[in-house]
Amino acid sequence: MRCLLMHPDRDFDRTATDVGAFAADVELPVLLGAAVGDDRFLREVLAAAFAGAWNNDAATIRRRQAVLQDCLAAADGVRQLYAIASEPFGRSRGWEFSLYGHDPGSRLASAVRALRSGLDILRRFRDRFAVLAPGFRSAGLRELDETLRRNLDDAYLEAAAGDLRRLSFRRGVLLSARVGPGGKGVGTVLRKPGPRDLSWLRTALTPGGRSLTYTLHPRDDAGAQAFTELKGRGLGQVSRELFRAAGHVLGFLDALRTELAFFIACLQLHDRLTALGETLCFPEPAGTEAAFTCRNLRDPCLALTLGRATVGTDVSAGGRRLVVITGANRGGKSTFLRSVGLAQLMLQAGLFVAADAFASSLHTGLFTHYRHEEDRTMRSGKFDEELARMSTIADAVRGGGLVLFNESFAATNEREGAEVARQIVGALLENRITVFFVTHMFELSRSFLADDHALFLRADREQDGGRSFRLREAPPLPRSFGRDLFRRVFEVPGR
Numbered sequence: 001m002r003c004l005l006m007h008p009d010r011d012f013d014r015t016a017t018d019v020g021a022f023a024a025d026v027e028l029p030v031l032l033g034a035a036v037g038d039d040r041f042l043r044e045v046l047a048a049a050f051a052g053a054w055n056n057d058a059a060t061i062r063r064r065q066a067v068l069q070d071c072l073a074a075a076d077g078v079r080q081l082y083a084i085a086s087e088p089f090g091r092s093r094g095w096e097f098s099l100y101g102h103d104p105g106s107r108l109a110s111a112v113r114a115l116r117s118g119l120d121i122l123r124r125f126r127d128r129f130a131v132l133a134p135g136f137r138s139a140g141l142r143e144l145d146e147t148l149r150r151n152l153d154d155a156y157l158e159a160a161a162g163d164l165r166r167l168s169f170r171r172g173v174l175l176s177a178r179v180g181p182g183g184k185g186v187g188t189v190l191r192k193p194g195p196r197d198l199s200w201l202r203t204a205l206t207p208g209g210r211s212l213t214y215t216l217h218p219r220d221d222a223g224a225q226a227f228t229e230l231k232g233r234g235l236g237q238v239s240r241e242l243f244r245a246a247g248h249v250l251g252f253l254d255a256l257r258t259e260l261a262f263f264i265a266c267l268q269l270h271d272r273l274t275a276l277g278e279t280l281c282f283p284e285p286a287g288t289e290a291a292f293t294c295r296n297l298r299d300p301c302l303a304l305t306l307g308r309a310t311v312g313t314d315v316s317a318g319g320r321r322l323v324v325i326t327g328a329n330r331g332g333k334s335t336f337l338r339s340v341g342l343a344q345l346m347l348q349a350g351l352f353v354a355a356d357a358f359a360s361s362l363h364t365g366l367f368t369h370y371r372h373e374e375d376r377t378m379r380s381g382k383f384d385e386e387l388a389r390m391s392t393i394a395d396a397v398r399g400g401g402l403v404l405f406n407e408s409f410a411a412t413n414e415r416e417g418a419e420v421a422r423q424i425v426g427a428l429l430e431n432r433i434t435v436f437f438v439t440h441m442f443e444l445s446r447s448f449l450a451d452d453h454a455l456f457l458r459a460d461r462e463q464d465g466g467r468s469f470r471l472r473e474a475p476p477l478p479r480s481f482g483r484d485l486f487r488r489v490f491e492v493p494g495r
Contacts, residue, residue, distance in 0.1 A: 302338075
């Protein structure tokens with residue numbers, strides 16, 4: 001059996017948790033912390049979902065979004081399902097599901113115990129799921145309901161419980177063997193007990209052949225070892241099959257827990273953001289290249305940090321691969337850049353985004369090149385360090401990628417920095433890579449004014465120097481309003 005909540009055709013892989021070097025630049029740890037808290041398992045699953053986001057197609061994204069919408073509508077029930085599926089992996093009951101042992105007898109005993117407990121959990125999971133199933137509309141949850149009904153009906157579970165009772169061998173193990181060379185037993189076979197073997201009463205009342213009994217002396221260690229080896233030969237095949245069956249049941253429960261964990265993390269993040277007054281929407285994966293449209297797009301990490309709803313931005317790129325963002329300091333440019341990166345990541349992972357509406361083409365990866373603070377341990381200059389990081393990005397990025405630049409290449413004079421940036425951006429655009437570039441270098445932004453593939457956004461500045469923190473479509477200005485920054489830092493209020 002397979003869950004198939006995260007992908008339509010394969011299980012979810014939670015082993016790859018390296019999200020990428022961009023995580024710190026877009027403040028992803030803040031988002032993860034709000035979604036998972038101190039739960040390490042939830043963090044592992046959500047990080048794996050973000051790490052694999054760039055391999056998802058539109059069908060996978062829509063499948064996850066549909067399941068998540070069902071989960072939001074039945075949040076308490078889904079949390080109960082997750083709690084049931086997690087029981088085998090908690091500290092309180094984990095011992096019941098441990099599979100251990102080298103000899104067939106101990107392996108068989110641990111497998112029987114794990115299967116008995118696992119089937120009980122699957123029965124409870126199925127029954128709780130059946131109560132919630134009429135309200136589900138997503139393909140993922142409806143298919144899981146059909147899988148549970150088809151493979152875990154009452155007749156099957158009762159038959160499995162009966163088999164496990166017999167495999168407990170409470171009245172001993174019935175084996176048959178032939179006498180081989182040297183008086184050794186060969187051809188050992190595990191036998192199903194006959195009517196006379198089920199109880200002492202049936203033994204007395206059921207006619208049959210005369211039987212002999214051999215009793216070992218309590219100190220006969222060699223005899224005990226011989227009988228243990230004989231029993232092991234008889235139980236070898238059944239213990240292997242039962243061990244494999246127990247592993248399959250535990251693997252299915254682990255897959256249920258893992259895939260539900262993604263949606264539990266999403267529910268918790270949804271609760272945190274809506275409690276702050278943030279409006280959320282399910283984004284649309286656009287079918288055309290270089291598509292980007294948003295209405296009231298916001299940075300959820302900023303809202304989580306400030307503890308309140310934030311200001312959003314409306315943009316319609318219209319198929320243009322280059323978005324140049326200019327304007328006054330502290331006007332919301334970097335915040336918008338983070339919101340773009342987070343929204344793209346959340347879209348491709350199958351989540352909601354902090355916006356009234358959002359649609360974007362799917363990208364093959366996200367890369368960020370942000371201005372970093374001076375590092376005194378660097379052996380070379382800051383500009384050299386920026387070029388080295390750009391080289392690393394160039395080696396990894398491929399067609400269809402998304403690169404976010406924030407005040408890059410400003411560590412040298414504007415003329416040299418603008419020329420380096422212009423050539424890098426031009427090369428990226430030639431290779432079908434989408435670029436968002438926040439810059440104060442007028443020479444750089446001016447060099448793309450005649451380019452039909454460029455969109456220019458500018459941070460608003462009020463007449464009195466105030467900031468609305470909104471961006472609007474407008475060409476760059478040859479001034480950076482540095483006087484506003486000087487007044488904020490150096491002027492004394494009231495003078």
